[in-house]
Amino acid sequence: MSNEIMPGDVLLELDDVSLSFGGVKAIRNVGFDIKKGEVRAIIGPNGAGKTSMLNVINGFCHPQEGTITYKGVKRHDMKPYVAATQGIARTFQNVALFRGMSTLDNIMAGRTLKMHKNFFWQLFYYGPARAEEMEHREKVEQVIDFLEIAHLRRTPVGQLPYGLQKRVELARALAMEPELLLLDEPMAGMNLEEKEDMSRFILEVNGEFGTTIALIEHDMGVVMDLSDRVVVLNYGAKLADGTPAEVSSNQDVIDAYLGVAH
Amino acid sequence: MFYRETGQFKTTYEADSAIFPILQDRIGIALMLAVAFVVIPLTGSDFFLNTMMIPFLIFALAAIGLNILTGYTGQISLGSGAFMGVGAYSCYKMASLFPDMNLIVLVLFSGFFSAAAGMIFGLPSLRIKGFYLVVTTLAAQFFLTWAFIRVAWLYNYNDSGAIDTLPRKAFGLWISGAEASPVTRYFVVLCIVIAMTWFASNLVRGRIGRSWMMIRDMDIAAELMGVRPLYAKISAFAVSSFYCGVAGSMMVFFWLGSAEVESFDENQSFLILFMVILGGLGSIMGSYMGAAFIVVLPVALRAAPEFFGITVNPTNMEHYTIMIIGALIIFFLIVEPHGLARLWQIAKEKLRTWPFPYA
Numbered sequence: 001m002s003n004e005i006m007p008g009d010v011l012l013e014l015d016d017v018s019l020s021f022g023g024v025k026a027i028r029n030v031g032f033d034i035k036k037g038e039v040r041a042i043i044g045p046n047g048a049g050k051t052s053m054l055n056v057i058n059g060f061c062h063p064q065e066g067t068i069t070y071k072g073v074k075r076h077d078m079k080p081y082v083a084a085t086q087g088i089a090r091t092f093q094n095v096a097l098f099r100g101m102s103t104l105d106n107i108m109a110g111r112t113l114k115m116h117k118n119f120f121w122q123l124f125y126y127g128p129a130r131a132e133e134m135e136h137r138e139k140v141e142q143v144i145d146f147l148e149i150a151h152l153r154r155t156p157v158g159q160l161p162y163g164l165q166k167r168v169e170l171a172r173a174l175a176m177e178p179e180l181l182l183l184d185e186p187m188a189g190m191n192l193e194e195k196e197d198m199s200r201f202i203l204e205v206n207g208e209f210g211t212t213i214a215l216i217e218h219d220m221g222v223v224m225d226l227s228d229r230v231v232v233l234n235y236g237a238k239l240a241d242g243t244p245a246e247v248s249s250n251q252d253v254i255d256a257y258l259g260v261a262h
Numbered sequence: 263m264f265y266r267e268t269g270q271f272k273t274t275y276e277a278d279s280a281i282f283p284i285l286q287d288r289i290g291i292a293l294m295l296a297v298a299f300v301v302i303p304l305t306g307s308d309f310f311l312n313t314m315m316i317p318f319l320i321f322a323l324a325a326i327g328l329n330i331l332t333g334y335t336g337q338i339s340l341g342s343g344a345f346m347g348v349g350a351y352s353c354y355k356m357a358s359l360f361p362d363m364n365l366i367v368l369v370l371f372s373g374f375f376s377a378a379a380g381m382i383f384g385l386p387s388l389r390i391k392g393f394y395l396v397v398t399t400l401a402a403q404f405f406l407t408w409a410f411i412r413v414a415w416l417y418n419y420n421d422s423g424a425i426d427t428l429p430r431k432a433f434g435l436w437i438s439g440a441e442a443s444p445v446t447r448y449f450v451v452l453c454i455v456i457a458m459t460w461f462a463s464n465l466v467r468g469r470i471g472r473s474w475m476m477i478r479d480m481d482i483a484a485e486l487m488g489v490r491p492l493y494a495k496i497s498a499f500a501v502s503s504f505y506c507g508v509a510g511s512m513m514v515f516f517w518l519g520s521a522e523v524e525s526f527d528e529n530q531s532f533l534i535l536f537m538v539i540l541g542g543l544g545s546i547m548g549s550y551m552g553a554a555f556i557v558v559l560p561v562a563l564r565a566a567p568e569f570f571g572i573t574v575n576p577t578n579m580e581h582y583t584i585m586i587i588g589a590l591i592i593f594f595l596i597v598e599p600h601g602l603a604r605l606w607q608i609a610k611e612k613l614r615t616w617p618f619p620y621a
Contacts, residue, residue, distance in 0.1 A: 060482075080486050101472075101475055134276060
């Protein structure tokens, strides 16, 4: 195992990463790093390769070129399952909840990797399997309290309004107790109040648990307020990288994405 | 008014995650078990046990098996008839090879052969989904029924090509063969089915059941939460086929007495799939309801005129039965596409708030 990584050290480093699907180059020679404990935003116009970037980080896509160093270990071919065991959790742009299950079960699903009682204990349930289940139920209840969704415990997630589904998805990711949390447009389609709630949760997760967060977001107000550093992608290439102030005054970024106030 | 959980507070997570958290449900289940274990054996006629209760329990078990695969894991299969066959033939083989073994042990053990077959034929599910997977499970169906006909070793080179019950005793009583009384066979089947139902309900509410449902609902997200599709899908195929296999060997040894390959053909698979769809995908209770609908209702309907002292031409009654069942299937699926179990759920919800329209 690698050495303990302290806040401020580089947690994840992408170097010269390229990803293409057939003739389409989704990511071209992009390199940036994510430091432990920071909120890192990835922004850019539609089709810039932001989601592909997250897919590379958690092992859905395997880049043709470049290296990814996570916790000091260079990664080659990594399956999403392995990424999950290494402490990378994520939410999806289009909510990817388990629609047939209740809110509670969805969040319990986030604990899957932390539960180890085997098939035969599960068959009998009473005894070790139940003890384990209850231990994790308690952890899940803490997440539920934290995100203020206690009243939704028994509701099938398919019946929840969109904003709450996004919140349950965040809860599910938090239940994994991740080291690196990838949020793919956590505020898409939300109204102002829901955005404020979500921003508060993201800041609290970052501040209280020290979870490193990488987020993709189109609401510039949110991005500039929440994030410590911002990387800008355009047509799969990196356009700029720096603090929100640096990025928002960068002329290339203004031309390609931000535009000017009229 | 009568069905209300007011005042039933849960103070522990254990109590909150019980199978039946509401007192009235627990009373209901206790009553049903009492009827099954005491009332039916005391009052049920041989006809009732032989044509209704024993097949009902056996098919409920097969339906639970398929429900684990289709309802909980989302892998549609049309091979359950063949997996029942694997159980039946392997049990027959073992019973003739080891005449001194307790038949109940062999029936349960036959499930492992069926589970192994299920795991092999479940491998395509890693690459193929939905309707295409149905076709590959049909391959299992055709290959296995072919084997049941062509591999004469499986039925001990009988001229008839059928497997017959071997009379066996357990605990001093005949449990299979001509000498076994329906009540004894009913008890054996009942105990096995109840125990396996309990195991199934334990599995589906724990980590393993959740990982099955995660694969069913959103396999990409499931993988991200650390579920390995290979393990989840193949274990679902194994458990499902185990249940079907045990149901198949019980069918031969405790119900029919003998069986040919026709008992395990694709019609059987379709029937079990209908039970699962009609009863409710992803519901153990639904498996029982579906089995009751498909197995018990036709027999009950056919016996109804005589019971009420009306004379109807038996041939006509056969046609009426088919018509009534068909109409009822359409009716129930229109009223509630999610099956009888969901209908029962809705009814309970209504009962909770009655006489008001909503709480």
